Amino acid sequence: MAVTMADISHLRKMTGAGMMDCKNALTEANGDFDKAMEIIRKKGQAVAAKRSDRDASEGCVLAKSTGKYAAIIALKCETDFVAKNEDFIKLTEEILDLTMAEKAADLDAANSLPFGDSTVKQAVVDRSGITGEKMELDGYGFVEGAKTAVYIHPGNKLATIVAFNQETTDEVAHEVAMQIAAMNPISVDAASVPADVLAREKEIAADKARQEGKPENLIERIAEGRIHKFYKEVCLLEQEYVKDPSLTIAKFLDKASKGLTVTGFKRVTLNED
Structure with missing residues (x-):
C-alpha cells in the first residue's frame, strides 16, 4: 500500500515524530495507523531502555x-x-x-x-x-x-x-x-529550613569552632552565631535584596505593602x- 504525504502528515501530527520516521512506520505497518503508532512507541521504549543509565543534564x-x-x-x-x-x-x-x-x-x-x-x-x-x-x-x-x-x-x-x-x-x-x-x-524563612539541613549546619559550625581552638564552653554560642549568618544567606526573607543591600527581602516587601x-x-x- 502506497503511503501518501497526507498519511505521513497525519501520523506526524498524532505522534510528533519526524516525517521520515512516520513514513517508515507507515510503510512497515502497510498503512495501518494503529500499528504505525505502536512501531514509533516501541522505538521510544527501546531508546529509553538502552540509554537509561545516561545523564540527562x-x-x-x-x-x-x-x-x-x-x-x-x-x-x-x-x-x-x-x-x-x-x-x-x-x-x-x-x-x-x-x-x-x-x-x-x-x-x-x-x-x-x-x-x-x-x-x-x-x-x-x-x-x-x-x-x-x-x-x-x-x-x-x-x-x-x-x-x-x-x-x-x-x-x-x-x-x-x-x-x-x-x-x-x-x-x-x-x-x-x-x-x-x-x-x-x-x-x-528560618522556621522553614529543613531539620536535617539545620542539624548538619550546626554540626559544621561547631566543628569549625573547635578546629579554631575556641573554648568548649563557648562552642554552642559561636555555632548559633554562625547559624544566624547561615539564615541570612539561605532564607529568602532574610537575604539582602540584590538591587538594594540596605534592605532585606522582608523589608523590601513590607515597604511595598504592609504585611506583604x-x-x-x-x-x-x-x-x-
Whole structure:
C-alpha cells in the first residue's frame, strides 16, 4: 500500500515524530495507523531502555502563572541541541499547560496525566524514540497564593515561581522571583529550613569552632552565631535584596505593602549553582 504525504502528515501530527520516521512506520505497518503508532512507541521504549543509565543534564525549564496559581517543570534530555529544538520546547509547554489545568499534586501525578492516547510519561518515552536521547520529566512543583509570579531566565535552563499572601504589583512580584533565581534560597524563612539541613549546619559550625581552638564552653554560642549568618544567606526573607543591600527581602516587601510576605517558592535549574 502506497503511503501518501497526507498519511505521513497525519501520523506526524498524532505522534510528533519526524516525517521520515512516520513514513517508515507507515510503510512497515502497510498503512495501518494503529500499528504505525505502536512501531514509533516501541522505538521510544527501546531508546529509553538502552540509554537509561545516561545523564540527562540538559533540557528545558518553563513556568507559568494564572494569577493565584503557578507551576514549574523541567523536561530533561542529553544534549543542548535537542533542548533547543522547537518540538521539544513545545512538548514541555504542552505538559506544563496540562499539569496546570489538572493541578497535578506531584511529579508522579504529572507523569500519569492523560496525554494524547496515553500518558505524559509515555509521551516523553515516545519522544526519546524520535530524538534518540534519554528524556525525563523532572523538577515539577507549584505554588498558590493571593498573587503568584514567575521568572524564566533566557535559555530556558533556570526558572522560578513564587507565591504571596496578598496582592501586590507585577513589578514587586517579579523582583522577588528574580531574587530567588539569583540568590538560590533554600527556604522562605528560618522556621522553614529543613531539620536535617539545620542539624548538619550546626554540626559544621561547631566543628569549625573547635578546629579554631575556641573554648568548649563557648562552642554552642559561636555555632548559633554562625547559624544566624547561615539564615541570612539561605532564607529568602532574610537575604539582602540584590538591587538594594540596605534592605532585606522582608523589608523590601513590607515597604511595598504592609504585611506583604512570601508564602512559598520553587526554583528549578539545569545549571551548576
